[in-house]
Amino acid sequence: MSADASAHAETPAGVGQGTITPSGWRSTKLPDVKLLMWVFLASDCMFFGSLIGTYLAYHDRSLTGPFPADVFDIPLTTVSSFVLLMSSLLMVLALHALRSDDIPKFRLWTLGVAAFGTIFLGFQVFEFVHFVNAGLSIHQNLFGTTFFILTGTHGIHVSVGVLWLLAILISSYKKPTSSKDAVYLEIAGLYWHFVDIVWIVIFTVVYLVEFV
Amino acid sequence: MPIRWLWRALPVTVLMFLLAGCSLDGEQSMFSPVGPVAQEQLDLFMWTWYLSIPVMLIVGGVMAFVIVRYRRRAGDDSIPGQTHGNMLIEIIWTTVPVIIVILVAVPTVRSIFNLQTFIEAGGEDVQVNVTGYQWWWKFEYPEYGFTTANELHVPVGTRFVLDLDSADVLHAFWAPRLGGKVDLIPNQDNQLWLQANEEGVFHGQCAELCLGAHAYMRFRVVVESQEEFEAWVESFQQPTIEVVSSDPLASQGRTLFASKGCIGCHSVGNYAEGVSYGQPNFPNLTNFGQRHTVGAGLLEANLENVAAWIMDPQAIKPGNYMPTLWQEDDPNREEEATAIAAYLLSLGSDEVVAGGADGAMAAKTVGGN
C-alpha cells in the first residue's frame, strides 16, 4: 500500500465530514448521544433476541398447564398493541413540534406518549392478573416462566421510557427548552420506537403464532 | 539479542523432547486405543500432528532468521525502508492457510462420516442404559432385565450402544481407550456407540464437572469373550443373596447388612419380586463379588479396601452421599465393616471367602446359586 501522498497539511482529508462543537472537534456530524443510543439499541436487540430465543426453545415443552391458548386473549392484546403503536405516532409528533419550536405542542404530545405508554402498561397488568388467576405463574410451568420474564422485561423497558419522557416534560418547565435540545428528545424517541418494535415482534412470535 | 531467543528455545525444546521420550501409553490414554472409535480419533490427531510440524518449523524458522538478519547493529540509527505491504505476498500467505485448512477439514469430515457409518451399520448391539448420579454410574441392561453399577461388561468385538441420561446434574461418560466422551444431560437422550476389539479391564472417568466428588466418579469397562459375557449376564438372573459359604464372617456380614441399614439403599437381589431391598437411586450391589473396584472405580475390590470403604467412605471419596455408619471410637467398627465386606465379596463370586481378617482367600468352586 502506498503512503498517503495526496494530503494537504492544513486541510487533510476527512476534515470536511467533521465539525467543531463546544465540546471540541468531532469527526462526524452525528451527535455523540445519538450514536450512543443507536449502539445501545443494537445491543438491546441481542438482549431481547436471547429472551425470545429462550421462549421459543421452551415453546410446547411445559409439562403442565395453563398453556398459551388457554389464557391468551388476542382481541385484548391487539387493543393494547394498537395503543403502543399509536404512542409511537405521538412521539413523532412531539419531535416534530420541538424541532419547530412549538413548545406547547411538544409538551402535549410528549405527555400523550407517556400516557399511552402507561395505558399499555395498565393493559399488561390487567392481563397478567388474569393469567395469574388462571393459575399461571413463573413457578407453574415453562410457559409461565418464559412468558412473564420476557414480557416483564419489555414492560420494564416501557416503564423506563415513560419515566424518561416525564422527566423530559418536567424539565421543560424548569429550564427553557427549544429546538436546540431536540436531540435529547430524538434519542428518547429512538428508544421508544425500539421498544415498540420489540413489542410487535413479541406479539407476533408469542401471541399470534399460537393461533396460526 | 537473537541469541537470547535461541537460549529460551533450548530448555523448552529439550524439555519437550525429554518429555516426549516418556511413554504415552496408559490405562486412560487415547494413545492406546482398543476399538475402532478410539482408533479413528487417534488417527485424525496423528495426521494433524504431522501437519503442524512444518507449520511450527516455518514460523519458528522465519522468526529465527528475521531476528538474526534484521537486528539493529550497534550505532546504526538509519531508518529502514518503510514498506507498507505487498499484495502478492498477502495472497500467497492467505492461500497457504486455506490449503492447510482444507487438508485438515477433509479428513475431519471423513472421520465424522466414518463414525456415522460405524453407528448406522446393521447388526445386533448390546444395549446399556447409563444413568449418571452424583458420583456413581448406573448401568441397566434392558434386554436382560437387570441393573448394576460402576462396572460395565461387554463382549469383545461386538458393538454396544449406551443410552445416556442423568438423574441430577451433567456428567460425561469417558473410557478413552474405547472412544471419546458424550455428555449425560437431564431431559436429553444422548447415545454413544462403542466397540472394543481386545479383552481386558479398561478405565473410565466422569469428564464433566458434577461438583463435590467429581474427581472420584470413575468406572471400569470389562471386555470379555462372548461366553464369559453370557455367564455374567446369567449370574444376574438368579443372583446370590444369602451367603453360600461356610465363612462366619460373611454370615455375620449378611446380618449386619440388614441391621446397619445398608439394605435400605442398596439392593443385592436386583429388585427381584419379593426381594424388594434397596432403592434404584443408590448403587446396586448385586453380585458385588464379581466387581473389580469399589467406590466407583476408586480402589481394587479386595477385603481390605472394601472394609475401609464401608468404615469411612468420606476418607476415600470426600463429599459422597454414603453415610458413616459407626462412631470413630466404636470398638466394633473394624470387625463389622470387614464382615459386611466379606459378605458383599461373596455375592456372585465363584470363590468362597474362607475366613481371616487379613483377607486371605481360599478358592473353592461352588455351583451358581
Place this chain on the structure above:
Amino acid sequence: MESTSQAVEPAHSKLFMRPTWTTGFGSWLTTVDHKKIGILYMLSSFTFMGAASVEAFIMRLQLMRPGQQLVSPDVFNQLFTMHGVTMVFLAIMPLGIGFANYFVPLMIGARDLAFPRLNAFGYWVYALGGLMIYSSFFLGGAPDVGWVAYAPLTSLSNNPGFGVDFYVFGLFLSGVGTTVTAMNLIVTIVNMRAPGMTFMRMPVFPWLMLITSFMIIFAFPPLTIAFLELIVDRTFGSLFFVPAAGALPILWQHLFWIFGHPEVYIIIMPAFGMISEMIPTFSRKPLFGYPVMILASILIAFMGFAVWTHHMFTTGLGPVVNTAFSLTSFIIGIPTGVKIFNWLGTLWGGSIRFTVPLLYSLAFIVTFTLGGITGIMVAMPTFDAQVHDTYFVVAHFHYVMGGGALLTFLGALYYWFPKMTGRLLDERVGKIAWGFIVVGFHTIFFPQHIAGMMGMPRRIQTYPDGIGLEIWNFASSFGTFIMGVGMILVLGSVIYGLRRGPRAGNDPWDARTLEWATTSPPPYYNFKTQPVVNSLDAFWAWKHPESLNVDPIDPATAGKKYDAHGIHIPGQSWYPLLASAALIVGSYGLIYDNWILAIVSGFAFIFCIFGWAFEGVGGHHAQPELEGEAV
C-alpha cells in the same frame, strides 16, 4: 502533572455538587479522566490477577502428586471457579479495557472518552462487582461450579449456598459495566478522531478496540440474559433451568457460549492491537499490510459469533451440527494465521531493537501460534470427543490467553509505563523476568497437553495414580515456581521504577503514534493543541515526513483553529460511584432476600440517575499556555 483548575460553571444541583479536587483520595473516587480511570483499571486488574495466581498456585500444589488432600474437593472446586472467573472477567479483559481507556483517546488525538462519567461508572461497577464476588469467600464459600457455571449445577436445589448467587450477581453487574464502556469506546472512536484521521489513518490499537467494542455489545447481552434467568430461578423460583419442569440444561450452554466464544476474541483483540503497535515501533517500520490486518480482524470478529457450538461437540447435537461448526472454527484460523505472517513481515527488513516489549511480542508470536495449532485440533469433533473437558483444552486456552494476552499485556506494560509515569522500567531486570516467565509458562502448560491426552479430565481435585499422569503433573506444578519468580520480578521492577526509574521523556522509543507526541505523563488535557494528521503513523510522519512521502505538519499550529471554543475538560462527579454502589448493595439485598434493602437500593439507583442527568455540565476550560505545559 496536576494543576489547579477553576470551576467556571457552578453545578445546578445542590446535592453532591460536582467535586473539583485534583489530588488525593477524593479525586480518584470522583475522577472522570480517562487516564486516571485507565490506571484504576490496571491496578484492579493486576490485583485480581495476583489473587487468581494464588488460586492457581494452590491448585497446582494440590495436583503435584496424585491422591493428595491439601485442599478438599469442595475448596478445590471453588479455587478453579474463582481462578477462571477472576482471570477472564476481572483481570485479563479489564486490563485490555484499561489500556484502551488510557491510550485510545491519546492515539486518536482526543482529550477524553465521549462520555466521561459513563466511563467512570463502567469502572466502578466492574471493581465493586469483582469485590462482591470475592466477598463470597468470607460469606459462606465462593462459587464452585466452574467459570462456565453449567446448569443444572447452579440450581438452588443442587447448590443451595450463596456462592452461585455472588457469581451471578457480581458478573451480571460487571458485565453491565463492560458493555457500557464498550459503547463509550465506539462513540469515542467514531466521533472523536483528530482532524484528518480517517479510519484508514487510525492506528491499529484503536481500530481493534473499536472491533472489540462491537463484539462486546453483541456478545454480552446473551450472557446477561443467561444470568438474569438464573437469578430469577434462584431468587424467585422460576423454572428456566429446572430439568424436573422440562427445562433444557443445554439452553444455558448455548446462551453462555454465544457470549463465551466472542469473549475470548474480546480478550485477544486488544492484545493483537498492542502487538501491532510494539512490533512496528521496535522494527522502525510500519505495520506490514495494514488494510489486510484490519480486514482480518473484522472477519475474525464476525466469525467469532459463528463458532460457539464447538464448545458443545460432546453434548449430542449430532454430526451435521458438529460438522458445520467445525468448519467455521477452521475458517476462523485463516485470518488469524494471516495476522501472524503480517507481523513477521513487519519485522522483515526492519531495524530490530530487542527491548523487553519486543521480546514479549516475539514470545507472543510463538506461543499464540502453538495455541492456534491446538485450537485447530480441538476444532475437529472427532478428536475433540477425546480431549474435550481434559487438560488438553486447559493447555490450549492457556496458550492463547496466557501466552497470547498475558505476555502481550506484560510487553505493553513495559512499552507504555514510561508514558504513564514518566519513568523507564529497568531493561535488564525486565529481560531476566521475561526469561523466567516464558520458560515457566511453557513448563507449566506444555505437559498439560499430554496429561489431557493420557486421560486427565479437567476440574478434578486429584487424579488416578498409576496411569501415567504423575510426571506431567509434577512438571507442570514445578513450572509455577519458575513463572512465579518472573512475575515477582516484574512486580518489584514496577515498584522500583515508580520511585527510581530513569526519566523517560516524551518519546523514549522513537515511536509512531500520537500518545508519544505529548509529555510523559500527559497533562490532564492530553495535548496542548488539537493534533492534526494527514497520514497513518501520524507522529512518525511529524518527525520523519520524508520517510513516508507526506507533507509535513506543524503540530504546534495546525490544530489551533479546532480549539476555537477552548479546551473543555469534563467535570468530576460522585454519581458514577454512588450508582454503582447502589447496584451492589441492592444485589446483596436480593441475595439475602432482604427485600427492603433491595427496594431502597433500587430507589437510590434511580435517584443517582436523576442526579447524574441533572447535575449540570460542570468542568472547566483548560488554558495550557497559562499552565505552562509543553507539547
